[in-house]
Amino acid sequence: MSKSRPLTESEAQALGHRMQKLRMDAGLTQEAVAQQAGISRNHYQLLERGLSDRAKNTPSNPGLTTVMDIAAAIGVTLAELLADIVDPWPGEPETEHRGGRRDA
Numbered sequence: 001m002s003k004s005r006p007l008t009e010s011e012a013q014a015l016g017h018r019m020q021k022l023r024m025d026a027g028l029t030q031e032a033v034a035q036q037a038g039i040s041r042n043h044y045q046l047l048e049r050g051l052s053d054r055a056k057n058t059p060s061n062p063g064l065t066t067v068m069d070i071a072a073a074i075g076v077t078l079a080e081l082l083a084d085i086v087d088p089w090p091g092e093p094e095t096e097h098r099g100g101r102r103d104a
Contacts, residue, residue: 012059013050014085015067020048022074022081036073039066 007015023033034044046052047070052060062070071081 006061007059009050009059011085012052012061015062015082016048016050016060018081018083018085019070019074022076023048026074026076028074033070033073037066037069039069044070 023030030044030048031041034041037044046054047060047062047066050060052058067081068078071078074081
């Protein structure tokens with residue numbers, strides 16, 4: 001079994017910026033998304049900033065279920081939320097088709 005790696009600082013920031021853009025495009029507040037996702041507003045704010053801890057300034061590394069809940073709260077698919085966060089997706093060849101169907 002392989003050990004998972006934490007997000008890099010740039011990946012955490014990219015995810016946070018993506019969350020913020022999609023949330024704002026949907027006309028939602030941080031409070032509304034956090035409540036719907038079942039996390040605190042403070043936790044959500046940190047994720048949008050790409051942080052797990054304000055004092056230590058460490059990159060965020062949310063769990064899959066948290067990211068899934070946030071995507072649902074914003075009203076987007078998990079693929080839409082994660083599009084272009086990691087380029088290329090680990091273990092997959094680089095293609096022009098991101099976040100959608102891949103033609104092999």
